Amino acid sequence: MAYTPESVPHEAEHAVEHIMHLLQPEDEEAVTEYYGLFDTERVALDDIAARRGVTPEEMMETIDRCIRKLAITPEWEMIKKTI
Secondary structure (H helix, E strand, O other): OOOOHHHOOHHHHHHHHHHHOOOOHHHHHHHHHHHOOOOOOOOOHHHHHHHHOOOHHHHHHHHHHHHHHHHOOHHHHHHHHHO
16 A cells, blocks of 8 residues: 555455544554555654654554554454455
């Protein structure tokens, strides 16, 4: 979605936006910025971590935890079928 947004069906993008709301707002923002989702400018991990007052390693752990959380949702299973 970040590198070739034109290749992602609109329905899939909309669904991903929806499941991102399952995250806490600050985590949703970090994941969106880190991956550059939804036409958001990519932000360096160091910059995201500095804003949150954590180390880059801790921020990456948080982002990884968020992705794992979303990956086990029934909503994601439905989205995978459309991609």
